[in-house]
Amino acid sequence: MTSPSFWPPQNVSVTLAQVFALLSLCLIPVVFYRQFSGPLQKIPGPLSARLSRLWMVKHSWQGDMHRTMIELHKKHGKLVRTGPNEISVADLSAVKKIYGAGTKFAKSPWYSVWQGHRKFDLFAERDENIHSAQRRLVSRIYSMESLKDLEKYVDNAVAHFMTIMQTRQNQDTNMGLFVQLFAFDVIGEVTFSKRFGFMDAGKDDGSFEQIEGALRSAAWIGQIPALYWIHDFLSPVIGSHLGITARHGGLRNFAAKEIESRKSRGSDHQDILDKLFAVQKEKPDEMTDVNVLSMAASNIFAGSDTTAISTRAVIYYLLKNPKCKRKLVEELDTQKREGKLTELITLEQTKHMPYLQACLYEGLRCHPAVGMSLPRVTPPGGINIDGRYIPEGTTVGVNPWVVHRDTHVFGEDVEQFRPERWLGKSDSGEMERFFFAFGTGARVCLGRNLSWMEMSKLIPTLFLHFNIELVDPKAEWIEICWWFVKQEGVHVILRAR
Template sequence: MPFDSSSPWALSAFESLGSFNVLTIGLATALVILFILTFRDPLASVPGPFWARWSPAWMIYHALRGDMHREMIQLHDKYGSIVRTGPYEVSIADPDAIQLIYGAGASFKKSDWYSVWQGRRKFDLFAERDASVHSTNRRFVNSIYSLSGLAEFEPYLDDVLDVFLSRLSQMDTQRIDMGYWAQLFAFDVIGELTFSKRFGFIESGTDKETFVHIDGALQSASWVGQVPWLYWVHDWLAPWIGNHLKVTNRNGLLREISAKEVSQRSSVPSSHPDMLDKFMEVHRKNPDQFDNAAVMSMSASNIFAGSDTTAISIGAILYYLCKYPQYKEKLMEEIFAEADAGHIGRTNAPYKVTRNMSYLQACIQEGLRCHPAVGMSMPRVVPPEGLAVNGVHIPGGIVAGTNPWVIHRNKEIFGDDADIFRPDRWLDGNVSQKKRFFFAFGAGSRTCIGKSLSLLEISKLLPCLLLEYDIEFADPTAQIEEHCWWFVKIENLNLCLKRRGVQ
């Protein structure tokens, strides 16, 4: 009987055979591609989450969740000193490698993650990836942010501190969100020191929705930075589709505030010396290299970064002091001793005194170690010669970075109790090693230029605040929340302030 290819049975057989062949070919092709990708994968031997091997989706997911700081600690605990976090990116926790990446003279430049922060701005100290350009630009303003340069502004910081303490007195024994109020304080300080005017946040008790724009920029940049090409596609399409990425707030709203102040300064002089005066003086001396755009860039950067980092640090230190009251009591002994000696007062804490209060500074260092403001990797591009990490060769072009939350919990550096708050570790021996791996303000030539200003604010506020108030948790059982969108913000830090009796 001849074979009838048109019969239903034959057609069904051919269809089944065709489906089988398509499926087989598809699986075979996928296996070949998988084999090629694995064989040619420069990071094939580096352990990490499964999905991180194939796309930046893993990084985007955790950037959006805001848990990168805690997630990276767990990954390094699981996989060791080197963890794969993307197709061409690794997280490093090995001290020797960290020194090579961030140490003096390192040839590891910032990755494209920073390009979404800079956008089209030509002058941007934080995001500038060219080391020589950054070095040149930083020299223009270094002296303004130095301790000697900031000394001129200390009396005006005292004015804001006085207003802040007076405002808090109206909320005596009340439950207040100290994380939020610390940011109101830091924001008004930046306004006073940069533009000779507070923003009025302390008096009104509200940020007038300014923080929403900053938080939006931080959250947006933290995930868009994982796929920087998306930012530039959006930038190209923006004239037709509009702006849909909040990271542009950094170059939008805050820049507009700065532009307004710069414009007014030409006709309305400042009431006292401020940082804008200093920026404009640099411009007058170097009009070509430090133009008006640079003046606005530095002013806007003060607003954007100057409030969040300091407020986060103040909140973290107070949180740990309340959580570990034995250290708060020890700190109070030092504060009361300085007050009894007439060196500090309830509204007066000269930095020349507080910077030499050893236990105060130990508490500040430890608070910043346990809760550094930055909670994501500070990514750098491996130079052509590559990088060796515990016998693993990382080729040039790969992005490698260190997360401050990870390195700050390294037991080889900070001791077996690195997971807990213990200020006395900064008074023990071998402090130089701890300082070498202290990443609260970055490291190397890219250390945050506002470091001295932040420490100045914190060192003056804490003694006055603790001298005036006994501070404790409003609800000892309540849990704070942490959101890591580059900066690790503390939410629901509700504290109770009880005014102390006159000593």
């Protein structure tokens, strides 16, 4: 005798759709609890952001995350819920806890999309022990003291840029484009002992489009990393359809070709590759050929965009604020009259130009290159932020654009470009502490010194030799945030001084 079957009921057919519907009904209470009754329930934010990651995907795709987060924090305060399990933080007392030395906050899975299958990636590596070991291998190479060996080669690129600007006097010049061509050529000069020739051509070879496509792709798909890994698994069959793969493919191949070219022709001077090869000779098991390639590719991918964005910002804000431009030019002229400046301004000379330094800091405060939060995962035990408990496993992050508009640190006029705010001795220390343009803590941007060197030399040299004005002083530039906040619309007229 067989036991009676109670499921499914006799004479009742059960379809797959009905099973899924039943499971969905069972999950509704769980979803409702997590979004509206869980530990994060009282943290305000957009309703749609509580329900799914699609809110983050939408704004990452649209490229307006930097401005959106400023407005949300103005409306809701120091904590804003931006996902079912994600919080944007504007409480500056928490910055050190999240990003400081020895932090237990690991990078979120968002970074896995940037890393892909790369084993050596200082930007995206999520294991702090691995990152620390990798960073120790190369940190000395990117120190300001080490980069001074390469300053003369940055000078070569600055001199070439000035020669090209001489030929473009009294005509509409897309300065935003040319500073990126300059920054890319500098990367070639200091990494491979060879400029790529972009300044001469007045255009790139398609690399900028690949970089932009990778940035936009990673910005949105990083919000749902599983989609990237599904695509990665299926790519042998369906092909590659995500821009981020250029970081792991096309741009990496470009770097590989340049490394081989550099090995074939040699070089009559030191460059970053030479310094990487020296580390490889000393520690071949740790600095493999693949790791050297990863560093060179990272230089190309990030080194040009961040410097170009920052240089555009300083130039644009100076041109939008003629009084500030005039003060900078007066400082330059005074230094020149006193015989303190050479034809190509040195990094050492810029240290004695306080208004220039203030302009650089203020330009990067108003427009930091990164416009999305730097997401981290709360460690076991959770954390208290702004009087609220954030449980372990929650993604939290601080957005540089939000930090740089904190009125308690930078004053009530945070939307105004005012370099003078950096000249007050009593205030500048606190502002420098929360200067987030290159990140902060143990994961601060490795390339910040090279970027600062390029800006410090190009901008004063440009304003010393040319009178520069916007083609349309009333026009506003366009900002688009795909991780980096790129700008369009810095068209200028140059006239020799």
